[in-house]
Amino acid sequence: MDQQWATLALSDGSVIRGRCEQGLQAGDHAMLALRPERAHIPDTESIKADEHSNVVRARVDELVYCGDHHRVHLTLSSRDALVVKVPNTQRHTLPSAGDMIDVAWRHDDCKILAARASKSAPAMTPPASPSPSLITTAPAGAN
Numbered sequence: 001m002d003q004q005w006a007t008l009a010l011s012d013g014s015v016i017r018g019r020c021e022q023g024l025q026a027g028d029h030a031m032l033a034l035r036p037e038r039a040h041i042p043d044t045e046s047i048k049a050d051e052h053s054n055v056v057r058a059r060v061d062e063l064v065y066c067g068d069h070h071r072v073h074l075t076l077s078s079r080d081a082l083v084v085k086v087p088n089t090q091r092h093t094l095p096s097a098g099d100m101i102d103v104a105w106r107h108d109d110c111k112i113l114a115a116r117a118s119k120s121a122p123a124m125t126p127p128a129s130p131s132p133s134l135i136t137t138a139p140a141g142a143n
Helices: none
Strands: 005-009 015-020 028-034 054-065 069-076 081-087 100-105 110-114 135-139
Touching: 005 028, 015 028, 015 054
Parallel strands: 015 110
Antiparallel strands: 005 015, 005 135, 028 110, 028 135, 054 069, 054 100, 069 081
16 A cells, blocks of 8 residues: 555545645545645646646636736635636736636645644634535555
């Protein structure tokens, strides 16, 4: 069994592979840690299985201009949120709000962490419906 990698199953059926937090077990609730500059919006022609380990579909919610880059706020079909940092250059075409796009990143650029409640976090009122961000994970190779 490979304890370095885990497979994360989103509620929409998408599967993400990433580095595994130590102690994470098959069936644990988990969350994805991914820095916005590690993900990108590939051209349709550039999506190849050998080039990108993780590719998910997302809806563009908002584009925020930040000078040298834009932050593209996205919602996955599983209702999880994701932010992608896109350099502000002529060679990057930005999507529009409402567009459905692919988002890609390498499996070694993300980490799958146990979803634990923080003891120092302030109390929050839970949403009316259960959060889809509680997802299950299994170390790669586990049955």
